[in-house]
Amino acid sequence: MAASSEISSLDSVIANSLTGKALQEYNRIHYGRTDHHELSVKKSNQKNAQENGFEISAYDFPARKEETRNPRVVKVGIIQNSIATSTDKPINEQRQAIFDKIRKIIEAAGEEGVNIICLQEAWSMPFAFCTREKQPWCEFAETVDNGPSTQFLKDLAIKYGMVIISPILERDEVHGDTIWNTAVVINEAGKVIGKHRKNHIPRVGDFNESTYYFEGNTGHPVFETKFGKIAINICYGRHHPLNWLMFGVNGAEIVFNPSATVAGLSEHLWAVEARNAAIANSYFTCAINRVGTESFPNEFTSGDGKPAHKDFGHFYGSSYVTAPDGARTPGLSRIKDGLLIAKIDLNLCRQIKDKWGFTMTQRLDLYAESLNKAIKHDFEPQVIRKK
Amino acid sequence: MAASSEISSLDSVIANSLTGKALQEYNRIHYGRTDHHELSVKKSNQKNAQENGFEISAYDFPARKEETRNPRVVKVGIIQNSIATSTDKPINEQRQAIFDKIRKIIEAAGEEGVNIICLQEAWSMPFAFCTREKQPWCEFAETVDNGPSTQFLKDLAIKYGMVIISPILERDEVHGDTIWNTAVVINEAGKVIGKHRKNHIPRVGDFNESTYYFEGNTGHPVFETKFGKIAINICYGRHHPLNWLMFGVNGAEIVFNPSATVAGLSEHLWAVEARNAAIANSYFTCAINRVGTESFPNEFTSGDGKPAHKDFGHFYGSSYVTAPDGARTPGLSRIKDGLLIAKIDLNLCRQIKDKWGFTMTQRLDLYAESLNKAIKHDFEPQVIRKK
Numbered sequence: 092m093a094a095s096s097e098i099s100s101l102d103s104v105i106a107n108s109l110t111g112k113a114l115q116e117y118n119r120i121h122y123g124r125t126d127h128h129e130l131s132v133k134k135s136n137q138k139n140a141q142e143n144g145f146e147i148s149a150y151d152f153p154a155r156k157e158e159t160r161n162p163r164v165v166k167v168g169i170i171q172n173s174i175a176t177s178t179d180k181p182i183n184e185q186r187q188a189i190f191d192k193i194r195k196i197i198e199a200a201g202e203e204g205v206n207i208i209c210l211q212e213a214w215s216m217p218f219a220f221c222t223r224e225k226q227p228w229c230e231f232a233e234t235v236d237n238g239p240s241t242q243f244l245k246d247l248a249i250k251y252g253m254v255i256i257s258p259i260l261e262r263d264e265v266h267g268d269t270i271w272n273t274a275v276v277i278n279e280a281g282k283v284i285g286k287h288r289k290n291h292i293p294r295v296g297d298f299n300e301s302t303y304y305f306e307g308n309t310g311h312p313v314f315e316t317k318f319g320k321i322a323i324n325i326c327y328g329r330h331h332p333l334n335w336l337m338f339g340v341n342g343a344e345i346v347f348n349p350s351a352t353v354a355g356l357s358e359h360l361w362a363v364e365a366r367n368a369a370i371a372n373s374y375f376t377c378a379i380n381r382v383g384t385e386s387f388p389n390e391f392t393s394g395d396g397k398p399a400h401k402d403f404g405h406f407y408g409s410s411y412v413t414a415p416d417g418a419r420t421p422g423l424s425r426i427k428d429g430l431l432i433a434k435i436d437l438n439l440c441r442q443i444k445d446k447w448g449f450t451m452t453q454r455l456d457l458y459a460e461s462l463n464k465a466i467k468h469d470f471e472p473q474v475i476r477k478k
Numbered sequence: 479m480a481a482s483s484e485i486s487s488l489d490s491v492i493a494n495s496l497t498g499k500a501l502q503e504y505n506r507i508h509y510g511r512t513d514h515h516e517l518s519v520k521k522s523n524q525k526n527a528q529e530n531g532f533e534i535s536a537y538d539f540p541a542r543k544e545e546t547r548n549p550r551v552v553k554v555g556i557i558q559n560s561i562a563t564s565t566d567k568p569i570n571e572q573r574q575a576i577f578d579k580i581r582k583i584i585e586a587a588g589e590e591g592v593n594i595i596c597l598q599e600a601w602s603m604p605f606a607f608c609t610r611e612k613q614p615w616c617e618f619a620e621t622v623d624n625g626p627s628t629q630f631l632k633d634l635a636i637k638y639g640m641v642i643i644s645p646i647l648e649r650d651e652v653h654g655d656t657i658w659n660t661a662v663v664i665n666e667a668g669k670v671i672g673k674h675r676k677n678h679i680p681r682v683g684d685f686n687e688s689t690y691y692f693e694g695n696t697g698h699p700v701f702e703t704k705f706g707k708i709a710i711n712i713c714y715g716r717h718h719p720l721n722w723l724m725f726g727v728n729g730a731e732i733v734f735n736p737s738a739t740v741a742g743l744s745e746h747l748w749a750v751e752a753r754n755a756a757i758a759n760s761y762f763t764c765a766i767n768r769v770g771t772e773s774f775p776n777e778f779t780s781g782d783g784k785p786a787h788k789d790f791g792h793f794y795g796s797s798y799v800t801a802p803d804g805a806r807t808p809g810l811s812r813i814k815d816g817l818l819i820a821k822i823d824l825n826l827c828r829q830i831k832d833k834w835g836f837t838m839t840q841r842l843d844l845y846a847e848s849l850n851k852a853i854k855h856d857f858e859p860q861v862i863r864k865k
Binding site: 098101104108109112113116117119120121122123124276278282284285290291292293294295306310311312313314315316320327330331332333335336337340341342358359360362363364366367370371417418446447448449451452453454455456457458459461462463465466472473474475476477 | 485488491492495496499500503504506507508509510511663665669671672677678679680681682693697698699700701702703707714717718719720722723724727728729745746747749750751753754757758804805833834835836838839840841842843844845846848849850852853859860861862863864
């Protein structure tokens with residue numbers, strides 16, 4: 092299905108089709124609040140967005156005022172984008188074209204006062220892992236500290252005093268030139284404060300990523316930034332509740348899920364998984380998916396008996412934010428670049444922990460014991476048969 | 479809000495408001511398939527349902543035909559119901575009134591060839607735990623093997639050759655007359671093959687259940703029945719991904735989630751949690767919620783500063799089934815008793831495991847190690863601060 096025949100979003104279909112009580116009830120039951128708490132965006136940024144072909148929207152998640160803690164209000168931004176030129180162009184040219192479009196979106200975020208921004212998975216390249224070709228795609232891999240993406244973003248981080256999460260294809264020159272799928276965290280002073288490597292690697296559909304890199308070896312780090320404690324669950328890790336859990340156990344208040352996933356495979360799961368994680372772990376989650384259809388120079392097959400082809404299918408965007416109470420924003424477009432801003436009060440995390448008590452009632456000791464048994468070769472599942 | 483002013487369901491709002499491409503796209507993206515695969519129900523059962531004020535609907539979840547395994551098609555039924563008389567009536571009378579209405583629904587299920595049926599949490603009583611009164615409500619507690627609910631259901635199990643899951647308030651006479659929130663599994667020969675006790679007990683809103691019973695001590699049993707391997711995640715356990723996970727680790731193919739939850743608290747979470755569990759664990763989940771508003775003889779407060787009152791709020795029904803691929807049925811009504819039947823091929827579980835690979839990629843060894851560290855008193859979360 093070509094992008095032109097795609098609906099722009101399920102959220103827009105609903106907003107255009109329902110009215111009155113029906114719309115109010117839809118919003119209450121589906122989104123978790125009757126009003127989206129939409130925030131206005133500067134005229135200059137609306138103009139920037141229109142001229143540069145991206146969507147911009149902003150929503151508020153206030154918390155109850157506490158007596159003993161000040162509000163901890165931060166603005167989070169998430170960016171979804173298509174690639175910017177064709178995949179047969181020289182590597183540097185492809186990357187520069189993406190930099191050029193991303194700069195304009197980050198500038199808009201900066202002017203809206205965004206404090207923490209996260210880009211999509213492997214944002215500085217096409218998602219070429221469908222091809223199983225090592226070259227030229229491995230040439231997109233970059234070092235964490237001094238690669239072109241980090242260099243490019245450091246300046247913007249300093250300019251806007253912004254923490255930037257940059258998910259890249261990493262080249263680890265110290266450890267045998269190995270390749271990793273990695274999120275780099277750059278703080279508001281332009282320093283790389285750390286990295287996280289994707290914990291769970293897919294082998295599904297055209298996601299041949301296990302051909303390129305292994306399961307991450309960086310654990311579940313939480314980065315304590317000026318603006319809150321953040322973590323990154325990269326793409327396929329969103330299917331694994333334990334991955335989400337450990338970021339929560341380590342104290343995350345916001346978990347970003349930079350992704351790249353396509354319509355035929357996962358679109359009906361998209362609204363469920365990152366949202367469930369926010370609920371189960373009493374933190375904010377930010378689900379980010381790339382957008383558009385990417386075509387590659389050489390044809391490849393999809394292990395489904397169908398003819399060889401050159402495109403990956405439609406990356407459906409639909410990035411959204413969920414609060415710890417389960418309320419969520421509408422999604423960005425399915426077909427267009429976008430910036431979604433959420434003004435959030437981090438105090439809501441603990442308020443929801445107090446209300447629902449999930450961390451208190453989760454019985455981690457029981458599960459530590461159960462999992463220790465489950466991983467043994469001689470594990471006997473607890474199965475009850477007819478007496 | 480009185481039941482009469484409630485919309486009957488979000489699903490009916492959508493079906494009545496969207497048409498053509500918009501409806502098709504809504505179904506694809508939201509439900510996971512463009513067509514609901516609705517099955518017809520016998521005329522006699524439609525009549526039974528209409529005469530006795532319950533809804534009946536049925537859906538099909540076929541699987542790919544395999545060469546080396548036969549299809550394993552079973553019919554699963556879930557029942558949601560309001561109580562049947564006022565809560566100031568004698569205990570036996572209240573229970574008998576519920577038995578009388580449930581018999582008719584189970585008969586309909588039996589005549590549709592349902593193989594496994596599950597009732598809602600504490601189905602044979604009002605959900606009186608909001609009151610914090612021990613009496614008369616503890617008198618509803620029953621023994622697993624010979625209590626009135628088990629006696630009542632045994633006959634129906636034999637009559638229809640049906641496995642019945644009966645979530646009751648349990649009285650354990652052997653262990654100090656203790657009270658538990660327990661699901662009893664009765665097989666198609668009318669034998670009690672085992673029980674499972676609710677693992678996670680809420681302390682939220684009016685759910686004062688921790689006043690009555692403790693966290694379950696029965697682990698995560700999977701019951702190997704004639705019709706497949708089943709487990710029960712009772713109510714609040716659906717908020718805990720680890721609880722869902724362990725039933726999967728023990729081999730469950732269908733996990734029932736008999737619940738009792740109200741509109742003000744959890745309605746926007748309802749479509750997310752059991753569905754996420756089906757996706758994450760590659761099994762079927764059946765989310766069941768009671769329906770209606772229950773009023774009690776004496777007033778109680780809700781710990782929210784509001785005046786004392788006598789009702790629990792609106793139990794919103796909306797029971798639904800999700801397949802391992804994430805496709806789901808529409809929900810039953812928000813306001814009416816109902817029977818939802820899903821004809822499912824259990825082969826789909828392994829087919830989805832092969833496709834998505836979640837059990838292969840879930841790195842249980844990593845999490846066993848991480849959780850073992852996390853439960854220690856001197857646990858140090860993995861936090862990265864600015865260098």
